[in-house]
Amino acid sequence: MxxxxxxxxxxxxxxxxxxxxxxxxxxxxxxxKPHGKFVYWLLQETRxxxxxxxxxxxxxxxxxxxxxxxxxxxxxxxxCAGCHLAPGLKQSDMSLGLYPAPTNLSxxxxxxxxxxENNEAAQARNFWIIKHGVKASGMPAWGKTHDDQRIWAMVxxxxxxxxxxxxxxxxxxxxx
Amino acid sequence: xxxxxATIYLMLTSCFMMTSVQxxxxxxxVKTNEAPKxxxxxxxxxxxxxxxxxxMMAMMKKCKAQAEKKAMQMDHSNMEMDHSNMEMDHSNMEMDHSNMEMDHSNMxxxxxEGMSKSAAGGHHKHN
Numbered sequence: 001m002x003x004x005x006x007x008x009x010x011x012x013x014x015x016x017x018x019x020x021x022x023x024x025x026x027x028x029x030x031x032x033k034p035h036g037k038f039v040y041w042l043l044q045e046t047r048x049x050x051x052x053x054x055x056x057x058x059x060x061x062x063x064x065x066x067x068x069x070x071x072x073x074x075x076x077x078x079x080c081a082g083c084h085l086a087p088g089l090k091q092s093d094m095s096l097g098l099y100p101a102p103t104n105l106s107x108x109x110x111x112x113x114x115x116x117e118n119n120e121a122a123q124a125r126n127f128w129i130i131k132h133g134v135k136a137s138g139m140p141a142w143g144k145t146h147d148d149q150r151i152w153a154m155v156x157x158x159x160x161x162x163x164x165x166x167x168x169x170x171x172x173x174x175x176x
Numbered sequence: 177x178x179x180x181x182a183t184i185y186l187m188l189t190s191c192f193m194m195t196s197v198q199x200x201x202x203x204x205x206v207k208t209n210e211a212p213k214x215x216x217x218x219x220x221x222x223x224x225x226x227x228x229x230x231x232m233m234a235m236m237k238k239c240k241a242q243a244e245k246k247a248m249q250m251d252h253s254n255m256e257m258d259h260s261n262m263e264m265d266h267s268n269m270e271m272d273h274s275n276m277e278m279d280h281s282n283m284x285x286x287x288x289e290g291m292s293k294s295a296a297g298g299h300h301k302h303n
Contacts, residue, residue: 066230070238160231167216171235174212176242 031099044100047134052121055128060120063156069172072157075150077173079142080105086173088166098138106161106169119159126155214239 021027035043077086083094083102095102130151133141142151157172164172217239225232 064230066233066237069230069234073234164231165220167213167220168231168235170210171212171214171217171238172231174238175209176211176238176245 031097034099040100047137051125051128051134054132055121055124058124058127060123060127060155061152063123063152063159065156068153068156069160071150072153072155073169073172074175075146075154076157076161080154081173083138086166087161087164087169094138100137102138105158106164123155123159126158127151130154212238212242214242 034040076084081089082092083098084105085092085095085102087106089106095104127148129139131141131143131148133139133143161169214235217235227233
């Protein structure tokens with residue numbers, strides 16, 4: 001009986017504390033003020049584990065067709081490069097302003113792929129993120145306006161993006 | 177003296193602030209369609225290129241398409257056409273007279289058989 005009483009008081013305290021935090025406005029939501037380490041870790045782990053679980057059953061198609069690089073490249077340039085940058089581009093307004101900062105997808109692949117994740121899992125992960133987006137991160141759900149084939153083309157392009165020179169990138173992503 | 181120093185510091189600070197604002201040109205936001213710069217392929221190290229590499233194949237396809245497009249865009253400014261020897265076949269031409277009107281008021285009916293000017297009236301509509 002005493003334990004139930006303690007649990008009840010604890011629950012009341014948690015609810016009261018949460019209410020104060022939520023309704024007092026003390027939480028700073030400004031994107032130019034980073035989270036504390038603990039909050040950042042909490043949000044990142046939640047996000048990464050959620051994406052890993054959601055994308056684990058996605059079957060990755062054959063992405064070796066070079067035509068995919070052409071359609072995926074153009075889409076990347078117009079939909080993604082503003083935030084996720086391109087070879088030769090170190091920063092943009094979006095990459096500087098967004099929080100959490102968007103991943104620089106033009107960097108070496110090893111830096112993008114989570115440790116221990118194989119290439120196919122990374123491709124499935126990229127597909128899921130492009131299609132569904134990520135809440136409160138600035139990443140849109142492109143699946144609302146783009147079919148799966150087009151998204152896979154972007155995934156294929158992302159695979160090769162870190163290996164491209166600025167000149168190769170320009171040719172592949174330009175529209176004549 | 178202190179007043180002059182303070183003024184100089186203030187001016188310098190203002191200059192730095194203005195520079196930081198000007199550094200961000202609005203034109204940087206403008207994104208325009210850009211044709212592929214295929215001429216940069218010539219400068220690439222071909223010894224390191226693999227013709228079967230998907231990147232290489234994709235670039236080749238894009239640049240080939242661009243070259244074909246350029247070839248199609250011919251310069252018409254210096255082209256001339258000689259119309260003097262052109263002929264037109266009028267034998268199959270037809271004209272619709274149903275809506276045409278004719279003014280008979282000034283016609284000389286004296287030489288016409290069976291028609292007087294008054295009977296001919298003013299305007300006739302040919303149907």
